[in-house]
Amino acid sequence: MEIVKKGFASDNWSGVCPEIMQTLSDINTGHVFAYGEGDEEVSQAAYKKFRNHFGRNIKTYFVYNGTAANVLGVGHIIKSYEAIVTAHTAHINEDECGAPEKFIGSKILEINSTNGKIVPDDVEPFLNSIGFQHHNQPKIISISQVTEMGTVYTPQEILALANYAHSNNMYLHMDGARISNAAVALGMDFKSFTTDVGVDVLSFGGTKNGLMFGEVVVFFNKQLALDFEYRRKQGMQLHSKMRFIAAQFTRYLSDDLWKMNASVANDMAMKLCAEIDKISVLKVSQKVEANGVFVLMPAELVPKLQEKYFFHVWKESPDIESDIPMKEVRLMCSWDTTEDDIDGFVDLIKKLVD
Ligand SMILES: Cc1ncc(COP(=O)(O)O)c(C=O)c1O
Structure with a gap:
């Protein structure tokens, strides 16, 4: 399968x-x-x-x-x-x-x-x-x-x-x-x-x-x-x-399982946000407070990234001023998201925008 x-x-x-x-x-x-x-x-x-x-x-x-x-x-x-x-x-x-x-x-x-x-x-x-x-x-x-x-x-x-x-x-x-x-x-x-x-x-x-x-x-x-x-x-x-x-x-609800799982998801979202903040063509568009990261990115990047990592486009045409077409995407982290997942995704973005 x-x-x-x-x-x-x-x-x-x-x-x-x-x-x-x-x-x-x-x-x-x-x-x-x-x-x-x-x-x-x-x-x-x-x-x-x-x-x-x-x-x-x-x-x-x-x-x-x-x-x-x-x-x-x-x-x-x-x-x-x-x-x-x-x-x-x-x-x-x-x-x-x-x-x-x-x-x-x-x-x-x-x-x-x-x-x-x-x-x-x-x-x-x-x-x-x-x-x-x-x-x-x-x-x-x-x-x-x-x-x-x-x-x-x-x-x-x-x-x-x-x-x-x-x-x-x-x-x-x-x-x-x-x-x-x-x-x-x-x-x-x-x-x-x-x-x-x-x-x-x-x-x-x-x-x-x-x-x-x-x-x-x-x-x-x-x-x-x-x-x-x-x-x-x-x-x-x-x-x-x-x-x-x-x-x-x-x-x-026992032994803080809910907390451990949610902490991983939230921590990974914070890490993802911090990494994305370092990439000038991307912009985090909502305050990252839990496990979701909303990002404005050049539209042409989206399908290239989606070949390897799936994520949803939140807004096809966000209401922002930009010289190039942009999309707003939503990146959700989960209890099983790893640092390697984040690093791999961010490395790919960096390669594509270089
Ligand atoms: C905020 C919120 N409420 C409720 C749900 C419940 O959805 P489901 O009926 O798929 O379990 C979801 C799932 O996406 C959600 O994001």
Whole structure:
């Protein structure tokens, strides 16, 4: 079987980290309750891990993927005539093929954002619709942590959004597909920028940081979680061999595995950024805070580099002044990115621009 060349396409192009693979093998023995039912012990152990990390007053539900975590988590606390306010770059807005619109039925109200973040003032104009029966009623502010532009919200920024949401009878949702990279970037535990600052519902990711599959919907208020198991089942996201998702998360949240994997990814992104900064024809276009590096590069370089390393073009025609055609590309580092990967990529760039 031909293995796809290594590169910087995305952190979910990587494989499963050895510790998780070992866990999947270890758990693959005997029969246990399916669907996590009947106090099945593997799932109970994982719920306990989540309580250790996020506090006692949470409810945790496993699903297959991040899109489902977003759609079901948000969909559970909103009505179809209510609206989700989010950055235009948000995965829930741009990269879920309209799943929120189809399965929740709610409108997404987008805010233009250059760095992937939003602030309360951005949400303000939408509040004029509140109480006007012809308009969707804004109900959820959704943020991504890490953002799709590689930036990281501080706890203070999240608190400001949560307070703003709550004082306007809204909720705050966090898409945490890369939450471990954010925690490492902030040097904090998960609780400090979720539970402690007013997040209402979280999509907790693992696939991008070494898991095989499985993501988690975490509610920070048990009332909000009421009946979620029915929504998950109706939403076709109740995994029957639940232990294989649960065990991955128990391992992931033990012995700092999440932190070790995310630290590698973030450190490699910092190294890549530092190397790219030294090459005059390239320009890092977003603050590198976690594991993504956005780079403006001469358009003619892109296909030549892609012959050896895959990565995505983010913007075909970025809005910048330049004598030559430029593209903006996204380079993602992963738990398995090595210094050699970075050196090889940077050497190739240097050779091509010489
Ligand atoms: C910010 C963000 N949220 C959610 C997801 C979840 O995606 P998936 O449904 O592919 O697991 C992704 C994956 O690219 C993502 O980048």
